Structure formats: structure tokens, C-alpha cells
Amino acid sequence: MKRFIPTSLAVLAALIHSHSFAYPATENISHYTVGNPLDQPRQQVLAIPLKSAPQGDLLVTANGAEIPSQTTATELLVALELDAQKHTDIAVHQLINGKPELSYPKQTYAELAVRVGGQVDDKGHYSGGQYHPVSQMQLPPSHSIGNKLFKYEGFGWESEQVAYRYYFDHRGAVDIFGKVKDGLSLADTGLDGGDYHSLSDWGMDVLKVGPSLGIGAVGAWVDNALIKPDPVQNMTVSIADGTLQSSATVTHSGWSMGDKTLDLTTRYRIRAGSHLTRVDVTADALAQLATGIVKHGVQVLTYAPDDGKWGYIATFGNQSLNDDDLGMAVFFPMSAFDSFQTDAANELVVLNNQPQAVHYYFGAYWSAHPNGPQSADEFKSLLRNEIEQLNHPFTLTPSKP
Template identity: 30%
Template sequence: MKQNLKNILISLVLFTLIIFSCEKQKENTEIILKNNLDIARADEPVTIKKSALSLPYDQFIIIDEEGLLVPFQKDDLNGDQQWDELALVLDFMPQQQRKLYIKAQDSLPVFKATTNVRLGKSPERNGTFTDVVFEKRDKKHLPQSQPPLYQMEGVSWENDKVGFRTYFDSRNGKDIWGKKTPELVLDWVGTKGNYHEMDWWGMDILKVGNSLGAGALAMEKEQQLYRLGETEDAIYEMVSEGPARTKFRLHYKGWQVDDHTYNLTEEITLWKGQYCYESQVTLTDTVTSNLVTGIVNMDAKELYVDTLDENYAMLYTHDIQSLNKDHLGMGLIVPKTYFNGYGETAADAASISSTYFCKLKPNGQEPVKFYFFAGWEVTDSLFSHKAGFEKMLKENSLKLNNPIQIEIHQ
């Protein structure tokens, strides 16, 4: 009898410890983040895979050491209606370690969006545009057709620092929005007024013409460049937008390059507080030729090239080259895994003109990656001088080489 009672007591104690342990895990999933650099890092991107967390709940908040809410977003990356990755942005002092805690909570806050992607469509072509999250481009859609089918001619994306757009037609060029405000404005830009003229929020600041503009794509084959232009299909797919980042994909099928046809997907990501977007280009076919991206050089007098370190190469321009006739810096940072040289096209070249281009060597089925930067002096006086734009680029390369270290305790 005494032995049975003893066994019951032991079982109760063990059960209590298990419950306590589960509750402790539920309340105290701890994430330790470490900046290993001797520089401050403002608006530093952090991503954490859901698979690394093993959370016993799906609704939660994130707080820091002081108990303050940390804005975050849960992104569904594969379209299965389940989130796959946490995305958040944090500030770090030099060599700072920060702790975050994930806590279960049914009542969830709504965080202010600081990034945005938009494809406004007007089927009736009446000046009223609806934001769509998926769009297959009509093969008959012509560039610069009027009245416009697409607001701002295609997909636009922005954060609190800068904006970009890509023409959703056979040009497939990329352009830059110069911003004077951290507010998100591209939901209505292009519905009234002339965005090529200065407004309270900023303006379109780049003349693209027949160039690759701000990071558009091409392919080099036998020393000839082929623009990613007319394709059998072109599809826009919005993935996520929110307080940390915007992510979307452009799918192209039937890209004719000489005697071969390619399919590719470009995934573009823009984080809060950054002056660049990240492009990851995936080709469905084995490619021995170079992919190409570039920077328009209609008004730039010189291309600056820096191999930086063993991991990254940098190409950039800085000049009075905005449509506002003031200083604009544009740059590419490319992992050396893909970097395969650079060149320049003539101002009168038929296919792609007035472009400093960067050759990107595909690495099997792995996505080819690059970062395109834009720094306008009206946004930040740092960019009124070449040295300031170069400093920003080099700091970003240093950060890419030294990502925030993540430890998870649960």
C-alpha cells in the first residue's frame, strides 16, 4: 500500500514537472542574436526558419529584453497557406548581443507596414487601378499603351528609403523611385499627377531608355547580349509584404536566346531600411552562358569596380545622373561565386544600349544572386558625394560577410 502511494506521488511529481516544462517552453522560447562586427547595424534583416523553432503553437508575439513588442511577419514562401519563415528587422550596437522571447498569445497586434509591392491593374483602362497579387501578362500587351492597363507601367516596390519598378511588358526594364518621405506612397502614385516631376514624396529619378536601367536581366551568348524581352508567358506573383520586407516573383517562360529557349524565375526582396533590393534568378535549364544585369550609364562618366574581398565584387557609378539633375549613386554587389566580369554597351547599340553590365555565371541549379543599390542625395545628403555612396556599399558588403548570428533555446 505504501509502495503504491509512493509510486503515485512520484508519478504526480513527474507529471507536474512535465507540465511545468511544457509551460516553460511555451512561455520562454529564447532567441539570442549577436552582431560580431565593430560597427552599428541599423535595420538589420533577420530571418528564422519555422523548422528551427519547433513551436507548440502558431499564434504568438515576440518581445525583447525590455518587454517591448518586436514587429515581425510570418511568410508563406511556397503557397501552401502555412508560414515557413519569420522575418524581422532590428538595430544593433557594435558587438551587441540581443535576446528575444517568443510567447504564445491569441490576441495579435497589427504592425505598421514599412514595405510595399503593388501591381495596379485597370481592366477597363479608366484610371481606376486594383492591386492584384497574381497576374499573367497578355501576350498582346504593348509597352506604353494608352490608356494604361498597369499603374506605373508594371510592378512597383518600396520601403521607407527607396522605391523601384519594373515594366511589365517586353522591355522588362527596371527603374528607380527617389523618396523624400519614409511613408509608403506607391499605392496611389501614377493615378494622378506626373511622377516624373518633383512632388512632396519624391519622383521617378531614372532615365532607362533602351538600357538595363536598375538591374534588369539579359543573357550573353557568343559576345552578344540578349534582353529578357518578349516571352511566351510572364507572370507576377506576390509572396509577402509587411513591417520587415516585401517579396515577390516574376516568372518567365519561353525566353528565346539565339537558338535556345529558357524559362526563369526572378525573386525580388526589399527589406525595411535598406537602399537595395536582392534578386535571385533561377533558370530551369542548364546554362553555360552568362546571365547579365546592369546599370544605365547615359549620364555616368565612369564605372568604379572593387573586388572588395574574397566573397563579393562591387560595381557602381556616382554622378549627376538623376532626372532631377542631382547626384545619384547606383551599384551592384555580386557574390564572387557568380561574378564573371563586366563590360559596357555603346550608346547606339540595338538590343541593349548605354549600359555598364555585369556578367553572372550560373552555378548549376542554384539561384544566381545580386544586390542592386540606389542612393539619391535628396533622400540622404550622404549620397551627394561619391565617398558617401561608396562607404554605404562597403558597409553592406561587410554585413553580408558577417550575418547576425542566431541561437535558439527552447
């Protein structure tokens, strides 16, 4: 790990200070107290909002020791571990005349890998060359499903606990890569000669998606029916790969739906140590959205408390492609909740559109993972724990040194 190395200006300032002269400050330091309000220990990534985009990374210390962090344009992300009902003090350091070089082990990853330098046959199928990650991509008009232009048919994002992929085409669905051990695996998934539908040393594709949303993808809810974002004039995606948080943002432009033409922007974000993907959806012209879980004829669980902040729709049972148990859940804010619905392919929750966009979470929990649920009761306990953490996030209070 690269450390926070003082610049020559900082060294000079220390020398001047030792002779009791005034000296220019080399860094701004902000202090905070972080609290865990739950009666259980937890590891979580805390987001500290930033008033403006910083010039370079910020460094964070707790009790004088450096802790992993990630700086984005709008947030400072900090990886914290707190015991039950405990607090800790952190300091955020911003170097005024320099930039710290930070390097921490990656705990999340996102990619869209595109074939470069290969050949295409008369059926439009690609081979040869190599896959290269790109930060942005517009779906080519000539793209067809299964033509091998993209690794695993689209873009993906992951924590060390689970991975997800989005079919970058008209299907508009999210699939699951289950893991049998913790670690990042997407970079090596979907390469020529591999088969992610068979169990490997990292795991496998565990979900049969079919015509459904898969898990957590979004569509419109109009006249008591789900409408996927198709047809559209074009689709684009942008990828943000980071140490503690990675995301993919897909935009459907010129979505034709009846007498309306609209744009739909959906951001999928995952953080270190979590099974949950947060989804932020912007579609101003829609009154209601729908998301949900593929229907596999297993147990369906719903929770929509009148006095709670978060609810869920979930399924559990033998529904993985490995012929074992898989739990899936969508967690939604009760402030947006309208109703639970179902259609031929999905178990759905309908959400009322919000002026500041709609957001919700989804998560997959495979029984073959070391911490995966081995029974319906274990899965229900896991759901309760996720709800508790959503209802009671870390507290953040500015403090004095």
C-alpha cells in the same frame, strides 16, 4: 498595436498552475542570441529559417518586450537594432491552440495595380475606372506600352527609403523612384492625373532607363552579349506585400533564345530600413547571367576582391532626371563572379549560374534623400558600409532561457 492576448486555455492553465497542478502548455517558446559583429550600430531585419510553415503568426519578444516581426512560409523576420559588438536575447512564441493578432506599422510595400471598370479606346488605351492591387497577374497578349492598364507601367516594391518598379512588358528593366523623405509612396503613385516624372512632396522617377536593364534587372550572357528575356510565350508576376518584407516574382515562360526554350524566374525582395533589393534568379539552362546599371557617362566604380565574399559595380554622378547626383550599385557574391563587361547601354557584371540559383543585390542612393550621398567620396563610404554588412550579417545562435 494589437497585443498578444492569452486565450481562455492560457487563463485556465495559469489558474491550475497557481494550485501546483500539472497543466497543458499553451505555447512553444524558442530562444536565440543575436549578435552584431561590426564595430558600428545597425538596424536590420533578421531572418530566422523555419523548418516548416507555422500555423499562423509567431510573436517575438526581446527583454520581455514585443518587437516587430513578420512570418512567411519559410522564415520568421524580426526587426532589430543592436549597438556595435553587442548581443541580445530574443524569444519566439508560438501559440499552440490559437493565433496571435499582430499589427505593426508597415515599413515595406509591393503592388501591381490593374485598372478595373474603365474604358478602352480603338488604340487600346485605358481610362476611367479605378486601379486595384492584385496578388497575381499574367500579362495580357493585347498589352501595349503606355496603355495605362497598369499604374506606372508595371509592378513596384519599396522600403521607406527608396522605391523600384519593373516594366511589366518586353523591356524587362527596373526603374527607380527616389524619395526626398522617408515613407511609403507607391500606393499613391501613377494615379490618373498625376505625374511621377515631376518632383512632388514624396520624390519622383529619377532614372532614364532607355533600352538598358535600368538597375539590377537580369538577362542572359551569351557569346559576349547581353540578351534580355524576349520573346517569351507569357509573363506572370506574383506579389507578396508585408510589413517588414515585400517582394515581386516575375516568370518569363517559353523564352526563345536560339535553339533553346527556357523559363526564367526572378524574385525582387526588399526589407525594412534598406535601400537594397535582393534578386534571386532561376534559369537552369543558362551558363551565365548578366546584370548591371544603365550607362550614363558618369564615374564607374568596381570592386572584386580575391579574399572577399561580396563585390560591386557602381556608378555615381549627375545622372538623375532631377539633374542632380544619383548613385547606383549592384552587389554580387564573389563565388559567382565572372567578369565586368560593358555594352552600348549598360555597365555589366557577368555571373556564373549556380545550382541553387543566382542571387545578388542592387541599391539606389539619390542625393536629394535626407541621407543621400552628396559627393563621390560619401558614395564610396556608403558602398563600403553595405559591403561590411553583407560580409558580416547578424549572428544567430539557439540559446536557453
